[in-house]
Amino acid sequence: MAATSQASISDCQVEEVTQLTDGIYRIQLRLLQPLVHRAGQYLELLLDEGEASPTAVPYTVASAPAALPLLELQIQDLGEGGLASRVIDTFKNQSQVQVRFPQGECYLDQAPQDPSQPIILIGAGTGFSQMKALIEHALAEQMPNPLHLYWGVREAEHLYGHELIEGWQQSHPNFYFHPVVSDPTGDDWSGRIGLVHESVMEDFPSLEQPLIYVCGSPAMVYAVEDDFRERGMGDGQMFSDVYSYAPRS
Ligand SMILES: Cc1cc2nc3c(=O)[nH]c(=O)nc-3n(C[C@H](O)[C@H](O)[C@H](O)COP(=O)(O)OP(=O)(O)OC[C@H]3O[C@@H](n4cnc5c(N)ncnc54)[C@H](O)[C@@H]3O)c2cc1C
Structure with a gap:
């Protein structure tokens, strides 16, 4: 069959x-x-x-x-x-x-035409799951584009898959990992603190060029979209399942 x-x-x-x-x-x-x-x-x-x-x-x-x-x-x-x-x-x-x-309509099939166009992947919590599939596909297809994974969690202990991510970092020079913790407890975290998309805006003062994938709650995804549009993101640059299962009213 x-x-x-x-x-x-x-x-x-x-x-x-x-x-x-x-x-x-x-x-x-x-x-x-x-x-x-x-x-x-x-x-x-x-x-x-x-x-x-x-x-x-x-x-x-x-x-x-x-x-x-x-x-x-x-x-x-x-x-x-x-x-x-x-x-x-x-x-x-x-x-x-x-x-x-x-x-679902939030997927990555082929490499973008411009090999220098960054692909920004933003996952909140288990939203990492969708970003993992996209990254594994992009790497398997040898897409040359810079891949930036921003993973936002509440506490550092919610980050998992360290070996997998280290493997991507070691074998693919076009892969960059940016973990962001919103509410670290004690002194177990010395990395970036805050909302995950704020770190994206710190690193990309203009968002006119990248392709952007976001997985999180509808409130989070729409807040990201609003802030990114103020940084120059245009129609057709951002992809999320939220657009189909929880359209803006
Ligand atoms: C398109 C889509 C994909 C989903 N994929 C996942 C998934 O990969 N893993 C998962 O645990 N739940 C996912 N969910 C949520 C899932 O369908 C159930 O709603 C959830 O398991 C019900 O759990 P709950 O009622 O105990 O808690 P809830 O409070 O409803 O949710 C528990 C957790 O589910 C996770 N979650 C919610 N939406 C998503 C999402 N879109 N992507 C990833 N994580 C999400 C969050 O970590 C949340 O804290 C998805 C939902 C949708 C609409």
């Missing part, structure tokens, strides 16, 4: 559930139908799939298309018995799940 990029329902084998750091889990799935996706897209996990109207919970695919048929997810479960707790329990207790996949 030929692989399709049309959103379809597929069964997935649950291969691995690993705790990455406090409250953040990595889920490794194996797609059992021949579907393909673009870096940055998401799937919907179908809970209660036997029932008339299953609950569909969206999660960004943290791996690049080169990893297919494997799909990685990174899920935050604050342990408060919310929807995420139910999702993690499902992955721990079921060997197979159903997903609707692929979804």
